[in-house]
Amino acid sequence: MVFAKIAETEKELRDAFFVREEVFVKEQGVPLPLEKDEYDKEATHFVAYNGEEPIAAGRVRIVDGNIAKVDRVCVLPDFRRKQIGVLMMTHLEKYAKSHQLAKVKLNAQTHAIPFYEKQNYIITSPEFLDSGIPYRAMEKEF
Ligand SMILES: CC(C)(COP(=O)(O)OP(=O)(O)OC[C@H]1O[C@@H](n2cnc3c(N)ncnc32)[C@H](O)[C@@H]1OP(=O)(O)O)[C@@H](O)C(=O)NCCC(=O)NCCS
Structure with a gap:
């Protein structure tokens, strides 16, 4: 059974970071000190499991008062x-x-x-590079 939840315990947090490291560090080559950043402390972390096995992660934090900033969304290959x-x-x-x-x-x-x-996000910026990876800013209003 696959389910997602807020990472609340130390183990769930470790599981979320495990998936991030597998995807962003090992697969995409992002240096670990950049993958784990200063915003991790304030963020709310999510993790998904297939049974007991962690398979996906993501985090959200509140910025500028009323905006949700989502980062590090990843699923194991x-x-x-x-x-x-x-x-x-x-x-x-x-x-x-x-x-x-x-x-x-x-x-x-x-x-x-x-x-x-496909989830109704729209592009709001030109392409830019971060750690050598091309990105564009996107957003979705509720
Ligand atoms: C991007 C990522 C999170 C998508 O997760 P996923 O579980 O494979 O996506 P889903 O199965 O939920 O896909 C939902 C829809 O988006 C489409 N989609 C997903 N990834 C896509 C891609 N790279 N290109 C085109 N379409 C894509 C799917 O086909 C699906 O379409 P459907 O609903 O019409 O069937 C995953 O590929 C990933 O972890 N990639 C590596 C890390 C990464 O790049 N994260 C994003 C950082 S911004």
Whole structure:
């Protein structure tokens, strides 16, 4: 059974960071000190499990008073294209709505733009590079 939840315990947090490290550090080559950043302390972290196995992660934090900033959305390669990314976004957005936030902002890796567009995010910036990876800013208003 696949389910997603807020990472509340030390183990759940470790599991979320495990998935991030597998995807962003090992697969995409982002240096670990950049992958784990200063915003991790203030963020609310989410993790998804297939049974006991952590398979997806993401985080959200409140910026500029009423905006949800979503980062680090990732699914392990074996579990992609099974709607688990959508499951993570649904949980992250539910958190934003329950905190009366007006919109969600994120920086989408260019390859992932269709994934976010299918969930009604719109592009709001030209392409820019971060750690050598091309991104465009996207957002969705509730
Ligand atoms: C981007 C990512 C999170 C998508 O997760 P996923 O679980 O594979 O996506 P889903 O199965 O929920 O896809 C939902 C829809 O988006 C589409 N989609 C997903 N990834 C896509 C891609 N790279 N290109 C085009 N369409 C994509 C799916 O086909 C699906 O379409 P459908 O609803 O019509 O069937 C995942 O590919 C990933 O972890 N990539 C590596 C890390 C990364 O780049 N994260 C994004 C950082 S901004």
